[in-house]
Every structure is written in structure tokens, then in C-alpha cells.
Amino acid sequence: MADNAKVKELVSKCMHAREMAYCPYSRFPVGAAILTAGGDIITGCNVENASFGLTVCAERTAIQRAIAEGHRKFSAIAVTCDIKDSFVGPCGACRQVLIEFxxxxxxxxxxxxxxxxxxxxxxxxPLAFSPAHLGN
Amino acid sequence: MADNAKVKELVSKCMHAREMAYCPYSRFPVGAAILTAGGDIITGCNVENASFGLTVCAERTAIQRAIAEGHRKFSAIAVTCDIKDSFVGPCGACRQVLIEFxxxxxxxxxxxxxxxxxxxxxxxxPLAFSPAHLGN
Amino acid sequence: MADNAKVKELVSKCMHAREMAYCPYSRFPVGAAILTAGGDIITGCNVENASFGLTVCAERTAIQRAIAEGHRKFSAIAVTCDIKDSFVGPCGACRQVLIEFxxxxxxxxxxxxxxxxxxxxxxxxPLAFSPAHLGN
Amino acid sequence: MADNAKVKELVSKCMHAREMAYCPYSRFPVGAAILTAGGDIITGCNVENASFGLTVCAERTAIQRAIAEGHRKFSAIAVTCDIKDSFVGPCGACRQVLIEFxxxxxxxxxxxxxxxxxxxxxxxxPLAFSPAHLGN
Ligand SMILES: [Zn+2]
Ligand SMILES: [Zn+2]
Ligand SMILES: [Zn+2]
Ligand SMILES: [Zn+2]
Known part of the structure; x- marks a missing residue:
């Protein structure tokens, strides 16, 4: 999709975003970077909470930040965490938030x-529940 | 996996569970039924909230209820909603809660x-983030 | 509100419910017990998730379970956790889920x-946002 | 706390932030603006999801954005929505996310x-559950 230099930049920025993580409970920092349709890059990190259920992942922080800044169309996301021995996808909640857009x-x-x-x-x-199913 | 009569019972119970839904905001009732490793069936419905982010899906209601009742091993889940023209999977958040168990x-x-x-x-x-990745 | 014996039963059941907690990440078990308008008691425990934001507190587990069982009117809730030196209220998310009902x-x-x-x-x-504010 | 001009700016910015809301399900736009200890203002809006439970409020969007931008200390927040006839506080979930910081x-x-x-x-x-209770 994006050219190679843009992908490198996206990956690099998601790694830097990880350093901003607020994760005193899991000590598992995660970083994300989103590429908008217009070519902008918006980053995010996980933000945890003592009431664990109010924690938000890096991917969602990035999307919410992008929406607040007026973006609505996106083409790619890069995500990184501390897992060294395999490639792991975003949690299911984040996948659902991606498909909203x-x-x-x-x-x-x-x-x-x-x-x-x-x-x-x-x-x-696959077999995703999406906004279309609510008639929006 | 389960024998045919058990699957029929599971499907039937998820349809009945849908009738318990509390969904004044979406008016989109969903029902779920979980089959435990021991053969018990636990049902759930969506429970919405005026602060939409505190809404919980039928699948998660069923799992949380099962955990509170002492179950820890499961083999199947049936889910139903009002969508007539296609088969739609659980939202990503629910998929993640399933994989926890x-x-x-x-x-x-x-x-x-x-x-x-x-x-x-x-x-x-696919490519799921799971409990093993946190070292649990 | 409730008579003294009923309160004792409610408190006792929330303490037992805590033993069902699934909390491998926080190791902070919490129990809750709800008294319905009809005098039934429904319990719940916290159910955590490797994606921390999908964690649900004991209070919410109890409410969701009660709704799935057909209850809609409630009069009291008892909550307990491991904090010995002070009385701590439910997290804000749970307070919001309570006020829904x-x-x-x-x-x-x-x-x-x-x-x-x-x-x-x-x-x-205090100064709660509630279902009435959405016109429901 | 803040001087009067700063409060006016904060209030004004939360009203503008509301215009960025993504709320196709509730049609209830909310805006928030946070004042950091250093005097910066970070805004947020609600970002809804077809799976309602993945919705996030304006206040939380603002905080997560602030954290991703490196802020950790805050002094004030302004919030606004369409409710004309009374002053309504943030939902409980947002109150809990505020107290984390x-x-x-x-x-x-x-x-x-x-x-x-x-x-x-x-x-x-009042009687808040806070990070100190988890030993952090
Ligand atoms: Zn996630
Ligand atoms: Zn779901
Ligand atoms: Zn709670
Ligand atoms: Zn809120």
C-alpha cells in the first residue's frame, strides 16, 4: 500500500510511541502508529488504570487521538510490544475499533x-460485525 | 464437537437468552449460550449503558456469569442477533474474552x-494476543 | 433498607463470591452481591483479561448476571476486596453501571x-450522568 | 485554580472539541479539554463504536491523547455536551480515569x-478506589 519509506517511518514512530506508555500494572509497554489517508502519522501508547477494565490499548489511543484531530480515513497501522519471538496481532477489541473506520x-x-x-x-x-450491521 | 442434540439445545438457549437483553439504546438484542467442558449451558444477553462504553455484549455476559458460577473450561458458544441475511461473528472484544479461556x-x-x-x-x-504473551 | 439478617446474608455472600474471582493479572480478588427488589441475591466476581481493558469488575459481573436472569430492580449491593485498613467504594465504571438501574x-x-x-x-x-439524559 | 482567562480558554476549547465527535449511534456529541500542570490544553471528543462497549468518552480521549503526548500531571478539565437544563458530571468511568492521574x-x-x-x-x-490501593 504505502511506499517503503513511509512504512519505515510508520514502524519507527510506533516504536518511539511505545516509550510514552503508562503501564504501571502490566509493565508491558505497547506503541502504535496510524497512517491516515492523507499521509499523516498519529501515534498512541497504552494507558492503564487501577480499575483494569478502564485500560486502553495503544492502537485505540492512536485512533481516538486521530479522530479528535479530525481524521476519518486511514490506510495502515503499525504496532509493537515486547514480544520478541513471534508476531502478535492487536487484541480483539482494537481490531473492532479499527473496523469502525x-x-x-x-x-x-x-x-x-x-x-x-x-x-x-x-x-x-474475518466474519466481522461492523457498522453496516447496525444500519449506519 | 458436541453431539447434535446438544448443539440444538445450545442454539435454542441462545435464542431464548436474547429475550432478556437490556438494550434501550441500540434496540439490537443479542443472545449467547456457552457450553462448558462439563456439559452445562450458561446464557447471556447484552446489557447496555447510557455511557455507551460501559455496555457489555451477550457473549461476555455469558462468560462472566459462567466464571462467577465456577466454570473455567468451555467447548462452544452460540450467538444470535437480528441480522437475517448473513452470519456475523462476535465483536472483536468478545473474541478476545473467549480466548482468555x-x-x-x-x-x-x-x-x-x-x-x-x-x-x-x-x-x-488469527495471530491472537493471548494470556501466554503476558507470561501467565 | 433491608432488615439486618438480609444485610448479613448479602455481606456474607459477597465474601464468598470473591473466592470465584479470575484475577491472574492483578491477584486482587473482588466479590460482589446484589439484592434485588424481590429479595433475591445475585453474586459476581472480577473476571480479568490479558488485554486489561476487557477486564470486568465484580460489581458489573453481578449486575450483568442479574439482568441475564431477568431482574431489573435492585435495592442494595455489597462489595469486598483485600483492602483492610479503609472502606473503599466501587470504581467509577461500576458506579455508572449501578445508576443505569x-x-x-x-x-x-x-x-x-x-x-x-x-x-x-x-x-x-453526585451530579451523575444517567439514562434520563439521553432521553430514555 | 487557574486564572480566569485560562479557564475561559479551556471552556472554549472543550466546546470546539465537541464538533469533532464521532457519534453516529447516540448522536450525542461531547467535548472535553484538559489543562496540564504545565499550562498546555489537550482536547478530546467521544469516539463511538458499533460494538457499543468499545465507545470512549470525550474526557478519556483527551486524557489518553495527553498521555501519548507525554503529559503526566494535570490541574483541570472542562466538559460539555448538549444538555441545556442542568450541569451534568462526567460518567463514572471517566471519573475513574481522571483519578488515575x-x-x-x-x-x-x-x-x-x-x-x-x-x-x-x-x-x-468520594470514597474512591485509586492506584494507591493496588500498591502502585
Ligand atoms: Zn487492544
Ligand atoms: Zn461483543
Ligand atoms: Zn469497578
Ligand atoms: Zn465518560
């Missing part, structure tokens, strides 16, 4: 060393 | 007329 | 030794 | 006409 996301799962695997939201969330 | 779930997506499609959590949540 | 809740904050403090949802959630 | 928040509840009522998180969340 389109089905054509490219997803870059990034290891701490910067290597990444390219996948897509369509692969990650 | 095992990867081997059979999932029955059920239409209002009682017809259902069999799938599995492995199909629905 | 009425403003007249009596709340019993219970210590591990069984001693409790009586308060109310009105005290715990 | 300090107990000394001043809270400005703002009507659509720009008039506001000053309160505080201490008033809004």
Missing part, C-alpha cells in the same frame, strides 16, 4: 528489533 | 430463524 | 473481616 | 451556551 487497513506487526510482518484487518477479523 | 472454542453463528453456521475461535481470531 | 442503591463496603460501612449510590456518584 | 482535578461542567459550574474530582468521586 474502514475495512482496508494494512497492519504491520512489529518486533522490538524493528522487523515486521505485514497483514491486514480483513485477515485479522 | 482457551483456544479451542467452537462458535455457532445463529440467525433469527435458528439456522446456524459453525466456525471456530481459531478462525475468528 | 436506579438511583436508590444502598451500598455496603465490606472489609475482609466482614465489617462494613453503609453508604449509597447517591453519595458515591 | 491525581486527585486534585478542578472540573468545569459546561452548558452549550458556555456557562459553567466549577466542581472537583474529590466531590465527584
Amino acid at each position: 474502514g475495512t482496508d487497513w494494512v497492519v504491520y506487526l512489529t518486533k522490538p528489533d524493528g522487523s515486521y510482518k505485514e497483514t491486514s484487518l480483513k485477515e485479522l477479523l | 482457551g483456544t479451542d472454542w467452537v462458535v455457532y453463528l445463529t440467525k433469527p430463524d435458528g439456522s446456524y453456521k459453525e466456525t471456530s475461535l481459531k478462525e475468528l481470531l | 436506579g438511583t436508590d442503591w444502598v451500598v455496603y463496603l465490606t472489609k475482609p473481616d466482614g465489617s462494613y460501612k453503609e453508604t449509597s449510590l447517591k453519595e458515591l456518584l | 491525581g486527585t486534585d482535578w478542578v472540573v468545569y461542567l459546561t452548558k452549550p451556551d458556555g456557562s459553567y459550574k466549577e466542581t472537583s474530582l474529590k466531590e465527584l468521586l
Whole structure:
């Protein structure tokens, strides 16, 4: 989808975003970076809470921030955490929040060393429940 | 997985559970029924909230109820809602809550007329982030 | 509100419910017990998730379970956790879920030794946003 | 707390933030603006989801955005929505997310006409469960 330099920038920014994580409970920092349709990059980190259920993941922080800044169309997201030995996708909640804003996301799962695997939201969330099902 | 009579019972109970839904905001009732490893069936419905983010889906209501009743191992879940023209999977958040309690779930997506499609959590949540990734 | 024997039963059941908690991440078990308008008692425990934001508190588990069982009117809730040196209220999310089902809740904050403090949802959630504000 | 001009700016910015709301399900736009200890203002709006439970309020969007931008200390928040005839506080979930980052928040509840009522998180969340209770 995006050109190679843009993907590198996206991956690099998600790794930097991880450093902003507020995660005193899990000590599991996560970073995310979103590429908007217009070419902007918006980052996010996980923000935990003593009432664990009020925790929000890095991917959702990035999306919510993007929406608050006026973006509505997106093309890709890169995510990274401390898992070194495999490529792990976003949690299911984040996949659902991605699909709220389109089905054509490219997803870059990034290891701490910067290597990444390219996948897509369509692969990650098959048989998805989406806004269309509520008649919106 | 389960024998045919048990699947029929599971599907039937998820349809009845839908009638308990508290959904004044979406007017979109959903029902779920979980089959435990021991053969018990636990049902749930969606429970909405004026602060929408505190809404919980039928699937999660069923799982939380099962946990509160002491169950920890499960083999299947049936879900139904008002969507007539396609089989729709649980939202991503519910898929993540299912995987917290095992990867081997059979999932029955059920239409209002009682017809259902069999799938599995492995199909629905590829490249999943799971408890093992936090070292638990 | 309730007679003394009923309060004792409610407090006792919330302490037992705590033993069902699924809390591998926080290791902070919480129990709750709800008294319905009809005099039934429904219990709940916290149910955590590797994606912390999908965690649900004991109070909400109890309410969701009650709704799934057909209850809609409630008069009291008792909650207990491991905090020994002070009486701590439910998290804000749970207070909001309580008010969805009425403003007249009596709340019993219970210590591990069984001693409790009586308060109310009105005290715990002043200037509340409630279903009425959405026109429901 | 803040000088009068700063409060006016905060209130004004929360009203503008409301215009960014993504709320196709509730059609109830909400805006929030946070004042950091350093004098910066960060805004947020509600971001809804077809799976209602994945909705996030304006106040939380603002806080998560602030955290992602590196802020950790805050002094005030202003919130506004369409309710004209009374001053309504943030939902309980948002109150809990506020207290994660300090107990000394001043809270400005703002009507659509720009008039506001000053309160505080201490008033809004008595007997709070807070990070200290988990030993953090
Ligand atoms: Zn996530
Ligand atoms: Zn769901
Ligand atoms: Zn709670
Ligand atoms: Zn809120």
C-alpha cells in the first residue's frame, strides 16, 4: 500500500510511541502508529488504570487521538510490544475499533528489533460485525 | 464437537437468552449460550449503558456469569442477533474474552430463524494476543 | 433498607463470591452481591483479561448476571476486596453501571473481616450522568 | 485554580472539541479539554463504536491523547455536551480515569451556551478506589 519509506517511518514512530506508555500494572509497554489517508502519522501508547477494565490499548489511543484531530480515513497501522519471538496481532477489541473506520487497513506487526510482518484487518477479523450491521 | 442434540439445545438457549437483553439504546438484542467442558449451558444477553462504553455484549455476559458460577473450561458458544441475511461473528472484544479461556472454542453463528453456521475461535481470531504473551 | 439478617446474608455472600474471582493479572480478588427488589441475591466476581481493558469488575459481573436472569430492580449491593485498613467504594465504571438501574442503591463496603460501612449510590456518584439524559 | 482567562480558554476549547465527535449511534456529541500542570490544553471528543462497549468518552480521549503526548500531571478539565437544563458530571468511568492521574482535578461542567459550574474530582468521586490501593 504505502511506499517503503513511509512504512519505515510508520514502524519507527510506533516504536518511539511505545516509550510514552503508562503501564504501571502490566509493565508491558505497547506503541502504535496510524497512517491516515492523507499521509499523516498519529501515534498512541497504552494507558492503564487501577480499575483494569478502564485500560486502553495503544492502537485505540492512536485512533481516538486521530479522530479528535479530525481524521476519518486511514490506510495502515503499525504496532509493537515486547514480544520478541513471534508476531502478535492487536487484541480483539482494537481490531473492532479499527473496523469502525474502514475495512482496508494494512497492519504491520512489529518486533522490538524493528522487523515486521505485514497483514491486514480483513485477515485479522474475518466474519466481522461492523457498522453496516447496525444500519449506519 | 458436541453431539447434535446438544448443539440444538445450545442454539435454542441462545435464542431464548436474547429475550432478556437490556438494550434501550441500540434496540439490537443479542443472545449467547456457552457450553462448558462439563456439559452445562450458561446464557447471556447484552446489557447496555447510557455511557455507551460501559455496555457489555451477550457473549461476555455469558462468560462472566459462567466464571462467577465456577466454570473455567468451555467447548462452544452460540450467538444470535437480528441480522437475517448473513452470519456475523462476535465483536472483536468478545473474541478476545473467549480466548482468555482457551483456544479451542467452537462458535455457532445463529440467525433469527435458528439456522446456524459453525466456525471456530481459531478462525475468528488469527495471530491472537493471548494470556501466554503476558507470561501467565 | 433491608432488615439486618438480609444485610448479613448479602455481606456474607459477597465474601464468598470473591473466592470465584479470575484475577491472574492483578491477584486482587473482588466479590460482589446484589439484592434485588424481590429479595433475591445475585453474586459476581472480577473476571480479568490479558488485554486489561476487557477486564470486568465484580460489581458489573453481578449486575450483568442479574439482568441475564431477568431482574431489573435492585435495592442494595455489597462489595469486598483485600483492602483492610479503609472502606473503599466501587470504581467509577461500576458506579455508572449501578445508576443505569436506579438511583436508590444502598451500598455496603465490606472489609475482609466482614465489617462494613453503609453508604449509597447517591453519595458515591453526585451530579451523575444517567439514562434520563439521553432521553430514555 | 487557574486564572480566569485560562479557564475561559479551556471552556472554549472543550466546546470546539465537541464538533469533532464521532457519534453516529447516540448522536450525542461531547467535548472535553484538559489543562496540564504545565499550562498546555489537550482536547478530546467521544469516539463511538458499533460494538457499543468499545465507545470512549470525550474526557478519556483527551486524557489518553495527553498521555501519548507525554503529559503526566494535570490541574483541570472542562466538559460539555448538549444538555441545556442542568450541569451534568462526567460518567463514572471517566471519573475513574481522571483519578488515575491525581486527585486534585478542578472540573468545569459546561452548558452549550458556555456557562459553567466549577466542581472537583474529590466531590465527584468520594470514597474512591485509586492506584494507591493496588500498591502502585
Ligand atoms: Zn487492544
Ligand atoms: Zn461483543
Ligand atoms: Zn469497578
Ligand atoms: Zn465518560
